[in-house]
Amino acid sequence: MGSDEQAIADRISELKEILGDDLLILGHHYQRDQIVMHADVLGDSFLLAELAAKSNAKYIVFCGVHFMAESADILTSDKQSIVLPNMRAGCSMADMAVLHDVEKAWGEILEQTGLCDPAEPESGENFLIPVTYMNSAADLKDFCGRHGGIVCTSSNASGILEWAYERAGPKGAVLFFPDQHLGRNTGLSMGIPDSRMAVWTPGEKNQIPSDVKIVLWHGFCSVHKRFTTTQVDDFRSRNPNGVVVVHPECPREVVDAADANGSTEFIRRFVAKQEPGTHIAVGTEINMVARLDKQYPELHIECLEPTICPCSTMYMIHPVYLMDVLEKIVEGDIPNQVIVEKKVQEGAKVALERMLSIKQ
Numbered sequence: 001m002g003s004d005e006q007a008i009a010d011r012i013s014e015l016k017e018i019l020g021d022d023l024l025i026l027g028h029h030y031q032r033d034q035i036v037m038h039a040d041v042l043g044d045s046f047l048l049a050e051l052a053a054k055s056n057a058k059y060i061v062f063c064g065v066h067f068m069a070e071s072a073d074i075l076t077s078d079k080q081s082i083v084l085p086n087m088r089a090g091c092s093m094a095d096m097a098v099l100h101d102v103e104k105a106w107g108e109i110l111e112q113t114g115l116c117d118p119a120e121p122e123s124g125e126n127f128l129i130p131v132t133y134m135n136s137a138a139d140l141k142d143f144c145g146r147h148g149g150i151v152c153t154s155s156n157a158s159g160i161l162e163w164a165y166e167r168a169g170p171k172g173a174v175l176f177f178p179d180q181h182l183g184r185n186t187g188l189s190m191g192i193p194d195s196r197m198a199v200w201t202p203g204e205k206n207q208i209p210s211d212v213k214i215v216l217w218h219g220f221c222s223v224h225k226r227f228t229t230t231q232v233d234d235f236r237s238r239n240p241n242g243v244v245v246v247h248p249e250c251p252r253e254v255v256d257a258a259d260a261n262g263s264t265e266f267i268r269r270f271v272a273k274q275e276p277g278t279h280i281a282v283g284t285e286i287n288m289v290a291r292l293d294k295q296y297p298e299l300h301i302e303c304l305e306p307t308i309c310p311c312s313t314m315y316m317i318h319p320v321y322l323m324d325v326l327e328k329i330v331e332g333d334i335p336n337q338v339i340v341e342k343k344v345q346e347g348a349k350v351a352l353e354r355m356l357s358i359k360q
């Protein structure tokens with residue numbers, strides 16, 4: 001660490017000390033080391049949402065991306081403030097589904113399939129249940145809450161889909177957005193065949209069969225879609241006894257070619273239980289892979305794509321921004337506060353709390 005970086009790190013530590021228990025810094029696994037070192041807790045979006053919901057801290061500084069901070073605001077009290085060190089830290093996947101397009105798709109899918117809207121429970125026996133990935137804007141979570149739906153993360157997607165199908169009725173279906181890959185990989189792992197999956201591409205003419213089980217929004221993560229089966233083959237040719245673990249936001253063929261797949265927390269546990277000397281290729285964001293590599297020197301850990309870049313929006317949380325927001329909080333200001341409108345909070349909270357109440 002250079003002297004400037006050290007000075008910033010020292011100042012952040014001082015500011016944390018001044019704020020004491022009034023402050024909670026949450027850090028996502030994809031953050032750089034210079035941020036992670038200041039996080040009170042490190043986790044994936046599910047764990048961090050749970051912690052935000054349980055916290056009494058007055059200021060929660062979220063070192064992650066915008067949708068995570070929104071969820072934290074929805075799950076915390078009005079007396080707590082959620083601060084995002086850089087307001088430009090969004091998520092390209094979350095931006096792929098916007099409320100207007102989802103509402104349009106919703107109406108068309110109901111019409112094409114003859115399924116009913118859970119907002120009108122007396123209207124029939126078979127329903128379309130909306131399920132949004134945590135990586136989505138608050139107004140989409142609100143949409144799900146208002147239409148009998150729910151939020152999921154990559155840690156709990158299959159349990160959430162089971163919940164949804166229990167409510168959908170024998171011929172019911174799920175509309176899953178924004179990540180088609182997580183939806184497809186989870187559906188396949190639950191035994192839903194390809195023939196009963198359909199993709200909805202906003203702006204195009206989409207035809208959804210009446211026996212569909214899951215409609216997948218045409219969204220993807222720009223980091224995880226870069227992993228390929230050629231990379232898996234290359235790793236295996238160099239390491240015949242090696243293992244490959246990937247995130248379920250990767251394309252289906254990559255998940256199929258891997259030995260295991262799961263959320264960032266799953267990947268951490270998977271790596272932790274490997275025998276010393278094992279060669280492991282990990283298909284997820286590079287900051288997390290590099291941290292695992294440092295944490296387990298007895299293993300040979302590499303990123304499945306050696307040239308992969310970090311998530312560009314997670315990378316927008318720079319230590320200088322963290323220091324700046326803490327300085328302002330100490331001065332009595334609340335900078336970069338993420339506030340979800342009250343009318344959006346209502347349904348979003350319902351959808352988030354439904355998720356948190358399901359035991360995984």
Ligand code: SF4
Pocket residue numbers: 030065090091092093094135221222223224285311312313314
């Ligand atoms: S890794 Fe992908 S899904 Fe996660 S914040 Fe970055 S772009 Fe969004």
